[in-house]
Amino acid sequence: MVRRLAPRWPVWLFPWRAACTPGAFVQQRTWAGATRTPLWGRLHGVAGVSPLVRRGSSSTSSQAPEVVLTCERYPVRRLPFSTVSEEDLATFERIIPSRVITDPEELEASNVDWLRTMRGCSKVLLKPRTSEEVSHILRYCHERNLAVNTQGGNTGLVGGSVPVFDEIILSTALMNQVVSFQDISGILVCQAGCILEELSRYVEERDFIMPLDLGAKGSCHIGGNLATNAGGLRFLRYGSLHGTVLGLEVVLADGTVLNCLTSLRKDNTGYDLKQLFIGSEGTLGVITAVSILCPPKPRAVNVAFLGCPGFAEVLQTFSTCKRMLGEILSAYEFMDAECMQLVRHHLHLASPVQESPFYVLVETSGSRVEHDAEKLSSFLEHALGSGLVTDGTLATDQGKIKMLWALRERITEALTRDGYVYKYDISLPVDRLYDLVTDLRARLGSQAKHVVGYGHLGDGNLHLNVTAEAFSPSLLGDLEPYVYEWTAGQRGSVSAEHGVGFKKQSVLGYSKPPEALRLMQQLKTLLDPKGILNPYKTLPTQA
Amino acid sequence: MVRRLAPRWPVWLFPWRAACTPGAFVQQRTWAGATRTPLWGRLHGVAGVSPLVRRGSSSTSSQAPEVVLTCERYPVRRLPFSTVSEEDLATFERIIPSRVITDPEELEASNVDWLRTMRGCSKVLLKPRTSEEVSHILRYCHERNLAVNTQGGNTGLVGGSVPVFDEIILSTALMNQVVSFQDISGILVCQAGCILEELSRYVEERDFIMPLDLGAKGSCHIGGNLATNAGGLRFLRYGSLHGTVLGLEVVLADGTVLNCLTSLRKDNTGYDLKQLFIGSEGTLGVITAVSILCPPKPRAVNVAFLGCPGFAEVLQTFSTCKRMLGEILSAYEFMDAECMQLVRHHLHLASPVQESPFYVLVETSGSRVEHDAEKLSSFLEHALGSGLVTDGTLATDQGKIKMLWALRERITEALTRDGYVYKYDISLPVDRLYDLVTDLRARLGSQAKHVVGYGHLGDGNLHLNVTAEAFSPSLLGDLEPYVYEWTAGQRGSVSAEHGVGFKKQSVLGYSKPPEALRLMQQLKTLLDPKGILNPYKTLPTQA
Ligand SMILES: Cc1cc2nc3c(=O)[nH]c(=O)nc-3n(C[C@H](O)[C@H](O)[C@H](O)COP(=O)(O)OP(=O)(O)OC[C@H]3O[C@@H](n4cnc5c(N)ncnc54)[C@H](O)[C@@H]3O)c2cc1C
Numbered sequence A, B: 001m002v003r004r005l006a007p008r009w010p011v012w013l014f015p016w017r018a019a020c021t022p023g024a025f026v027q028q029r030t031w032a033g034a035t036r037t038p039l040w041g042r043l044h045g046v047a048g049v050s051p052l053v054r055r056g057s058s059s060t061s062s063q064a065p066e067v068v069l070t071c072e073r074y075p076v077r078r079l080p081f082s083t084v085s086e087e088d089l090a091t092f093e094r095i096i097p098s099r100v101i102t103d104p105e106e107l108e109a110s111n112v113d114w115l116r117t118m119r120g121c122s123k124v125l126l127k128p129r130t131s132e133e134v135s136h137i138l139r140y141c142h143e144r145n146l147a148v149n150t151q152g153g154n155t156g157l158v159g160g161s162v163p164v165f166d167e168i169i170l171s172t173a174l175m176n177q178v179v180s181f182q183d184i185s186g187i188l189v190c191q192a193g194c195i196l197e198e199l200s201r202y203v204e205e206r207d208f209i210m211p212l213d214l215g216a217k218g219s220c221h222i223g224g225n226l227a228t229n230a231g232g233l234r235f236l237r238y239g240s241l242h243g244t245v246l247g248l249e250v251v252l253a254d255g256t257v258l259n260c261l262t263s264l265r266k267d268n269t270g271y272d273l274k275q276l277f278i279g280s281e282g283t284l285g286v287i288t289a290v291s292i293l294c295p296p297k298p299r300a301v302n303v304a305f306l307g308c309p310g311f312a313e314v315l316q317t318f319s320t321c322k323r324m325l326g327e328i329l330s331a332y333e334f335m336d337a338e339c340m341q342l343v344r345h346h347l348h349l350a351s352p353v354q355e356s357p358f359y360v361l362v363e364t365s366g367s368r369v370e371h372d373a374e375k376l377s378s379f380l381e382h383a384l385g386s387g388l389v390t391d392g393t394l395a396t397d398q399g400k401i402k403m404l405w406a407l408r409e410r411i412t413e414a415l416t417r418d419g420y421v422y423k424y425d426i427s428l429p430v431d432r433l434y435d436l437v438t439d440l441r442a443r444l445g446s447q448a449k450h451v452v453g454y455g456h457l458g459d460g461n462l463h464l465n466v467t468a469e470a471f472s473p474s475l476l477g478d479l480e481p482y483v484y485e486w487t488a489g490q491r492g493s494v495s496a497e498h499g500v501g502f503k504k505q506s507v508l509g510y511s512k513p514p515e516a517l518r519l520m521q522q523l524k525t526l527l528d529p530k531g532i533l534n535p536y537k538t539l540p541t542q543a
């Protein structure tokens, strides 16, 4: 671990002040005054490349044990859908020639989820290129009563993206074209299968950014992001997809193409139908195209990575940030010491700051370098001076910013390497956010390898994860319904951003009243009367 | 009119630069260097007080001619709802004692819309205080097949807020309590009948602002704002209500209370049901309470009011603004010379800058006075220096800011004083925004008193208004479907923010495909099978 360097105020404060001119501000510095290149060196090998794009070749997948079939692990019964026949395959082949995949090895990757906790046994994967093809496929499936599982990047964390039984997998992988981009307004129209990271690159070349960003960006599709109403790392600044998405094209269960693909910031011509599909996890329709508003690319981005002595200080640092950084604050993420241990151990990433009980990552994005530097400088001076923060490091160039972000973004990956992961993604009042972690550590004792807390603190969103050597019903019994009851007791949400999928259906009632669950079911019946779209998912299980 | 003063650069530039320290920056200045107090004096009498709260006593209402009954002016047939009986009144009286209004004079104000173009003949106005009372009322109306028109502040501009025939008026006027406010997160929970301006005051005292603002703020209710998905003056910065509203409580047609009133920034537990009701104009349920995220109150607010020589310059000034003001830009509004003539003539407001073909109002909101001043100063210097702007004035103190805003906010009011108003509220690609106005002026010639264009340029939202001495079918024939076809030709929206109400039902097809209209109808049938909520409104008319 990094040796503790007592903060040497004068040394730190002086160059900081001087750094308020653009030229002097591009150097990444630690606050004790020394640039810790060896640490950056260690980080460097992985930064800037999303771990997920390379996942196929990672050691995890090849060495990992076979994943148990979902229908064997969970008490779930197949619904009376038809089974895919040779004739069906021939029909699909006519609709999308050479894009009907039945090779078992190719199917394997699409039958198992990212967390490797679910496995379906689908016999066919379809890869349409256009919404007309999707429409044609769904019309046929609807007539034939064939169940369909839409799949984007397959990075979902609640088992929504893979079949439970033999549902047809409808992949958006080849629907990856940008349709248009308006340079003045920043409105992007693209197909649903575009990979988030590629869209980011595309719009950044045009001086804009995507309004969302997440650790899975190298694999996840924009359609999957919308289907899950993904939150992610820019939520604090740019808000929910319900606000930034301007239009959608959706193919309904019976093949009807619903074109709500407007590129207007305002359109109050009747009900805002697109909203229904944002967050509906593929159960109400297949999103085929998206129109989304991209914010201008900030001229100056700074990331500070800070060590905090306690959770109270994490909260106070957040309030201070909001007050002193105002409109340029673009992210406020936290992680605990155990998270840092995990990324160090499994991914060989090292902490750029001294060991601390908590770490926070503060990002600013603004339009004027020297103004942002001044704001950040005042904030950091205050935070360090008042003891809210004990150590920290600042990055202003892209490479180093990516390295700092990797520490936070790759926690999910480090966790999967630690063993079986029990994942909870909850919203809580911010001042109670960490209590549940402390509480669970005491409750679980040595049953768990690790109990960690991290997440989007600025949004009141805790990622609570428990790892163990293997899946254990008794550990699960100690976790659930305890975690959900605790959350409901705080009027929190039992799924802040990851959605419901297959895994959280039974717990919806902790966050939604019966009237809401009934209305969800009614909407499902209205839009997908035969229930062929992503069955066994998202809708509440019958009590 | 103000005498044209040639810009005296050195005089202007010098104090401007000097003004970049906080102390020096609080003075409102015109760019020719002189403070034009006489103009402010003239404005002063009206600024800061919303025109709408005083409307009851305004000369318009008392002198205005009787408004023609809607069912006489328009070819609309009463649907077979029951008629309110004495027994019904007695039941209502039991549910909400002393809050069942049948006095014709009191009813008058609720039967006629703000524009005075629609009149219903409802015989009863109900004023519940709680959602339980609303639930009780709707359950009864549902059983009895009585039609209900929910009414907020009755400022809607599309005839949605008043009955068409004898629908019961359900007013939210007494549902005006704040339920809670979280000081750290800025989350406000309140009843639907709270007046926007009062909420603004409430949260501003706590160092936050409402994420929306509109000219009707003195009268409109937050429930009405949500029901119409109001856009308004802060949309550019804080985005749509679909993003800022966190939760809703809604009473459905049959009296079911749907409680989605969470106060969490993130909640992906199933479909986001609240979204259905935002913008549904009272046709799917009655919104009874709201949870909404308020942004922190900016430390520094500046408003510049500028004269532009042409529409091309209005657009270029906007691009320059976005680039140079970045994250602190909070509004960009424009109005044409005829708008200025109307506010001068009817409301005795005078232009604070020299006569120009176009005016723009630029607002910045930021967290650090001197940084904002510097950004604004660079921008204005550039805009004036490059001829984008020919004259301008800047306000930094609240009183003067309100006066400048009044020029823009009170255009709607000035128009109603000018005669019969044909109103169009459309979204268009920003570079074609004003072409329609020019085009119509030529097309209508002397038939129209005024053809004016103004609006939220930053959102691509044009308010196009035509005034005439009185309603004329032949003028209407020249306007419609021409305006809608023109808009559809640009793939615009025929109702950007005002909604559909009674007046725009027949034109929905210009902006929405048949599949979308069908789904709207299906949702209506699902949620309000007897169609008792706001009948004759919002849903597409049968082709
Ligand atoms: C390392 C890592 C970090 C993550 N970080 C975040 C985070 O910060 N915030 C967050 O919210 N999530 C996060 N996630 C979860 C996940 O990445 C998101 O849910 C993502 O939006 C899923 O996109 P996808 O394309 O991979 O969808 P998939 O996983 O393929 O599918 C997810 C669900 O959406 C449906 N779906 C996919 N595409 C469509 C479509 N076109 N039409 C209809 N339905 C569709 C699927 O049926 C399924 O139910 C993370 C995941 C990982 C592995």
Ligand SMILES: Cc1cc2nc3c(=O)[nH]c(=O)nc-3n(C[C@H](O)[C@H](O)[C@H](O)COP(=O)(O)OP(=O)(O)OC[C@H]3O[C@@H](n4cnc5c(N)ncnc54)[C@H](O)[C@@H]3O)c2cc1C
Pocket: B114, B149, B150, B151, B152, B153, B154, B155, B156, B157, B160, B161, B162, B172, B192, B213, B214, B215, B216, B219, B220, B221, B222, B223, B224, B225, B226, B227, B228, B229, B230, B231, B232, B233, B281, B282, B283, B285, B286, B287, B288, B409, B412, B413, B497, B498, B501, B534
């Ligand atoms: C001077 C002026 C300026 C304006 N500026 C703007 C602007 O900038 N942007 C903009 O978008 N609009 C603007 N408007 C239009 C209008 O103010 C908005 O539509 C406003 O949101 C309506 O609120 P209200 O409370 O007056 O609703 P009302 O007019 O009473 O009702 C409007 C519709 O909503 C329904 N409704 C009302 N309350 C509820 C409820 N609690 N539950 C369910 N349904 C309900 C009604 O049935 C009706 O269909 C302006 C109007 C005026 C007069």
